[in-house]
Amino acid sequence: MRTSRVAQFGLCLAMLIALLLVVVSTMPVAADGSGGGRARWAAIGGGGVSPNDIAGPDDHPVVSFRTPGTVSPSCIDGADIQYGVGDALLFWSNFNCWLPWIDAEGSGLPAGTDINALHDECGPDEPRCDSYFVFARAQWVPDVGRVQPHDIVSAQWVEGTQDIVDNFQLLFDGSDVGLTTPSERIDALFLFDEDRPAPYADCTEVGLGSTVGNYRVRDQWGGWLTGGGEDVLGFCASSLGPDTAGYWFVYHDGSAEGMPRHALIGLAHEEGNKAVGRFNFLTRGTFQVDQADGGAGDVFEFSTYNGDIYRGPLLRFAEVTGATGVPDSIHIYYFD
Ligand SMILES: [Ca+2]
Numbered sequence: 018m019r020t021s022r023v024a025q026f027g028l029c030l031a032m033l034i035a036l037l038l039v040v041v042s043t044m045p046v047a048a049d050g051s052g053g054g055r056a057r058w059a060a061i062g063g064g065g066v067s068p069n070d071i072a073g074p075d076d077h078p079v080v081s082f083r084t085p086g087t088v089s090p091s092c093i094d095g096a097d098i099q100y101g102v103g104d105a106l107l108f109w110s111n112f113n114c115w116l117p118w119i120d121a122e123g124s125g126l127p128a129g130t131d132i133n134a135l136h137d138e139c140g141p142d143e144p145r146c147d148s149y150f151v152f153a154r155a156q157w158v159p160d161v162g163r164v165q166p167h168d169i170v171s172a173q174w175v176e177g178t179q180d181i182v183d184n185f186q187l188l189f190d191g192s193d194v195g196l197t198t199p200s201e202r203i204d205a206l207f208l209f210d211e212d213r214p215a216p217y218a219d220c221t222e223v224g225l226g227s228t229v230g231n232y233r234v235r236d237q238w239g240g241w242l243t244g245g246g247e248d249v250l251g252f253c254a255s256s257l258g259p260d261t262a263g264y265w266f267v268y269h270d271g272s273a274e275g276m277p278r279h280a281l282i283g284l285a286h287e288e289g290n291k292a293v294g295r296f297n298f299l300t301r302g303t304f305q306v307d308q309a310d311g312g313a314g315d316v317f318e319f320s321t322y323n324g325d326i327y328r329g330p331l332l333r334f335a336e337v338t339g340a341t342g343v344p345d346s347i348h349i350y351y352f353d
Pocket residue numbers: 081082083102103131132133345346
């Protein structure tokens with residue numbers, strides 16, 4: 018399905034220009050929507066995704082928040098956007114405004130839905146435009162049924178809408194691969210696209226995640242891997258969906274690097290081979306390790322090429338976006 022939200026971006030851009038020029042006229046008809054995510058993101062401008070980017074104020078984070086609230090202004094009409102904990106929003110840094118990105122209830126998810134981890138592929142290289150969620154609690158999902166907070170659900174953006182998704186599917190059944198306890202709920206997520214760490218090139222899919230608390234899962238040889246919610250686990254999938262199979266590996270041993278127990282609660286990662294070995298993350302609260310000194314909502318980095326250190330905040334979320342809420346889930350579109 019080659020869809021994109023380019024129509025909405027085109028409309029937004031046209032509206033912003035109209036506002037800037039103080040032109041009051043009939044709104045333009047939406048663009049034809051062809052060209053997939055790349056065309057859609059071309060509307061935003063910038064140099065496109067670069068694997069050498071690091072997170073910063075010029076990037077476009079997609080977030081879900083811990084508590085309901087309001088962000089402003091909307092890129093569409095300049096108004097406030099009220100959101101719930103199951104919604105996601107994109108901060109459009111070029112214009113310092115917000116776009117509704119996922120409307121949970123509008124997409125048929127039940128009241129009380131809370132996104133706790135998300136990965137978004139509605140970006141410049143992703144014509145299919147899929148989004149992926151982990152929910153904070155067990156709940157019902159349209160087309161799927163009951164899912165657990167250690168499962169990953171995919172959905173597809175509905176062309177012609179701003180923030181509606183449908184075609185929900187169970188991507189990853191956590192209990193098939195050892196995630197069963199409350200502490201083994203997933204609170205951070207990233208899914209590799211084409212470029213993935215070399216040792217895992219032959220996996221059907223490779224994903225990264227973090228658990229809420231202590232975990233115990235099987236490695237490639239059937240041995241146990243144990244750790245806590247400060248780690249980033251990798252999963253090499255041989256099959257996905259209702260019959261999920263594969264093995265786990267430790268992508269980042271947070272406790273070995275000095276991260277407080279269970280501190281990592283959100284994950285973002287650049288695309289591209291050069292990005293392997295570094296990632297961005299959110300913490301539950303105050304985080305002061307290595308060259309990092311910040312708190313909840315701030316975006317930090319860990320990089321191996323920099324001597325295995327934490328740095329940040331690279332994005333002071335509240336300061337840059339004006340949001341008063343604290344994100345519990347993040348995906349970043351990296352731009353120069
Ligand atoms: Ca949330």
